[in-house]
Amino acid sequence: MVSPTDRDTSRVSGLLHDFSLEITGKDVGDLQKAAAGVPQGTRVNVTFLANEQTSVRVRAAEVIKGLGFRPVPHISARRLTSRDELDRYLSALAEIGATEDVVVIAGDPAHPAGPFADSLAVIASGALTEYGVRSVDIAGYPEGHPKIHEDVLWRAVEEKTDALRARGLDYSVATQFVFDAATVVRWIEQLRGRGIDGPVRIGVPGPAGVQRLLRYAKRFGVSSSASVVQKYGFSLTGLLGTAGPARFIADLQSAIDPALHGEILLHFYTFGGVRATAEWVRTALSGEE
Numbered sequence: 001m002v003s004p005t006d007r008d009t010s011r012v013s014g015l016l017h018d019f020s021l022e023i024t025g026k027d028v029g030d031l032q033k034a035a036a037g038v039p040q041g042t043r044v045n046v047t048f049l050a051n052e053q054t055s056v057r058v059r060a061a062e063v064i065k066g067l068g069f070r071p072v073p074h075i076s077a078r079r080l081t082s083r084d085e086l087d088r089y090l091s092a093l094a095e096i097g098a099t100e101d102v103v104v105i106a107g108d109p110a111h112p113a114g115p116f117a118d119s120l121a122v123i124a125s126g127a128l129t130e131y132g133v134r135s136v137d138i139a140g141y142p143e144g145h146p147k148i149h150e151d152v153l154w155r156a157v158e159e160k161t162d163a164l165r166a167r168g169l170d171y172s173v174a175t176q177f178v179f180d181a182a183t184v185v186r187w188i189e190q191l192r193g194r195g196i197d198g199p200v201r202i203g204v205p206g207p208a209g210v211q212r213l214l215r216y217a218k219r220f221g222v223s224s225s226a227s228v229v230q231k232y233g234f235s236l237t238g239l240l241g242t243a244g245p246a247r248f249i250a251d252l253q254s255a256i257d258p259a260l261h262g263e264i265l266l267h268f269y270t271f272g273g274v275r276a277t278a279e280w281v282r283t284a285l286s287g288e289e
């Protein structure tokens with residue numbers, strides 16, 4: 001069952017320009033099937049899952065590139081066991097020409113598995129530029145983080161952008177998936193107020209079963225189930241249905257002023273539904289013409 005808000009893609013307009021997708025190694029077959037409907041050159045991120053090997057991540061980047069998209073591999077600082085592991089990963093990516101854009105993220109382990117306690121440590125290692133990285137995405141948390149204090153998160157964003165600028169690297173800030181447009185707008189204003197003026201990609205889940213969305217929101221500590229249900233615009237009676245981001249994106253679209261908020265883009269977490277997400281975006285974009 002698809003609720004009316006999922007179909008209401010008519011008001012999402014400009015924000016979809018240059019959207020990006022996030023997949024895991026397991027999703028490459030689905031990406032291949034969806035590829036014809038996705039604009040060439042689209043950025044496709046590869047999540048750094050604990051249960052996937054380096055070879056799977058590299059292979060995903062290779063497939064993404066072969067399909068005419070821009071691979072954006074993730075590097076999870078706290079999951080790396082050694083500098084050597086970072087070098088081997090970057091080297092394998094460089095061999096297939098997939099190091100230009102990367103995401104550097106801390107990773108959820110409570111204790112680092114190796115020498116990199118946070119994203120800054122990976123940036124400061126100097127490894128990125130050695131392997132041809134040109135642009136780095138770092139994380140942003142419009143709704144906060146369940147385990148990390150807001151002040152620590154802000155300081156980290158400032159330190160990371162300073163370190164990237166000092167190394168001549170471009171950056172953008174890609175956010176955790178979010179459900180409340182007003183919260184996102186306030187957070188963007190704070191970010192800009194701190195002098196961080198790079199592009200911002202707002203993370204949003206692609207259309208997915210409501211249960212699945214709630215499961216992921218719970219797993220990553222994003223909002224409470226009740227507020228997800230309320231803010232995302234589906235009713236509790238629709239728990240067995242599918243929910244799409246149309247209403248969220250429309251709300252965000254009407255609150256964003258490029259003159260005030262700078263470059264704002266969308267990043268879709270596909271959560272196993274890459275084909276549904278690609279189809280949803282295609283429909284939304286075709287509604288604009």
Ligand SMILES: NC(=O)C1=CN([C@@H]2O[C@H](COP(=O)(O)OP(=O)(O)OC[C@H]3O[C@@H](n4cnc5c(N)ncnc54)[C@H](O)[C@@H]3O)[C@@H](O)[C@H]2O)C=CC1
Pocket residue numbers: 077104105106107108109110117118119120138139140145147148152153156157160174175176177203
């Ligand atoms: N935004 C997203 O889409 C994603 C977010 N995350 C998680 O968000 C958290 C923060 O990542 P970044 O913004 O890259 O932080 P970061 O690397 O810039 O670190 C910021 C501060 O938080 C501390 N920290 C980082 N991860 C921690 C953890 N798991 N437990 C306790 N303290 C931690 C660091 O020591 C540092 O002081 C991580 O747990 C990361 O895995 C993970 C994957 C995706």
Ligand SMILES: Nc1nc(=O)c2c([nH]1)NC[C@@H]1CN(c3ccc(C(=O)N[C@@H](CCC(=O)O)C(=O)O)cc3)CN21
Pocket residue numbers: 023024026047049051108176177220269271272
């Ligand atoms: N704090 C935090 N940690 C993360 O690891 C994380 C976030 N936030 N925010 C969203 C991204 C995207 N993430 C993910 C994680 C798993 C799948 C995934 O497809 N996992 C399963 C499918 C299982 C299922 O739910 O049915 C897999 O096969 O491993 C996708 C994106 C991880 N991410």
